[in-house]
Amino acid sequence: MGSSQSSKMLFRTNNFDLLRLFAASQVAILHSLHIMDVSVTSFVQSALGLLYMFPGVPIFFFVSGFLISKSFESNSQLEDYASNRILRLFPALILAVTLSFILIFASGYAFETDAGFVDWAMLYIAKISVIQFYNPEFMRAYGDGVLNGSLWTITVELQFYVLVPVIYAAFRLRDDNNWRLILLILIFFGINRAVSAVPYELQSEIAYKLVKVSFLPWFYMFLVGVFFQRNFDRFHKILAGRFIYLLPCYLIVGLIAVQQNANFGNNVNPLFFALLAPLIFxxxxxxxxxxxxxxxxxxFSYGIYIYHMPVINCMVYLGLTGSFAFALTAMFLTLAIAITSWFVVERNCLKLKNHPFNPIYKKAKAW
Structure with a gap:
């Protein structure tokens, strides 16, 4: 087996499915405990503090940059590239939004608002299209006040997907030279820092909110994933098999940082993202x-991510809050829905993907 073929085999033997499952579960668990106003013991609080140090959304963005860039390099036909992304995102997304609407109407909330058919139709269309961050005023009294707050990242991911062919063409990223990609990372890192520096009193402005749900503050995380993918052999030689040594180092630095009130949320402190990225790899x-x-x-990761908020919001509206048992129930229901969605909808749609990575794609050649 040649070195190139060996490298490709190494690339494909990975734990990214587990990483996505962890990231989705991290978001769902923290959302359930916070939004459902659950009080926990000091031991559980300490465990949650550790969980907080591994933010799900930045992990998703890094993994997405790593895998999507490789996917595009392996099959850069725009028709295939677009259809593959649509097949992964939209069938389950439509189902999740439909579930939210069913629960809203079944709970009786829809009949307590002054929203008409057009209002609900606009909301539904927005959520299943490309403006998932849209949230009208009549939703403010339901759950946490948003139909499904997790869906804002879908808008961002869609922008990432559109930008991949653009930056590959404009910056010739297929070349071995890394300087163009590093330059892009630095530019969008600077934008992230600029957005983070906006004073609190200006963060209610519509312009700021629109920037936050655009690719601008988050693209550097995605591009770091692209950078690791483009330099796979180098990083694999240094980092593969060394997770048990890197994890304690990350935890020690993270625990010290927590004492200094460092941010480990969606907009994780870039210093710790620089440590998190090699840990993920x-x-x-x-x-x-x-x-x-x-x-x-x-x-099941995508399902857990997009279905947990419809369940949590409905339970919050019905008053099922304040108990760890309710949060646990929400997680079990979410998992059951996610598993059903995978086997009934998502897996069947993925079989249609026209891509060499797809084991069912019979036309794929050895790569």
């Missing part, structure tokens, strides 16, 4: 075949 390529043996090719 290291886990992906440590413990070979771990994901394959545990998930067996099933990916």
């Amino acid at each position: 290291s886990f992906a390529y440590s413990f070979p075949t771990l994901a394959q043996r545990t998930t067996r090719g099933n990916d």
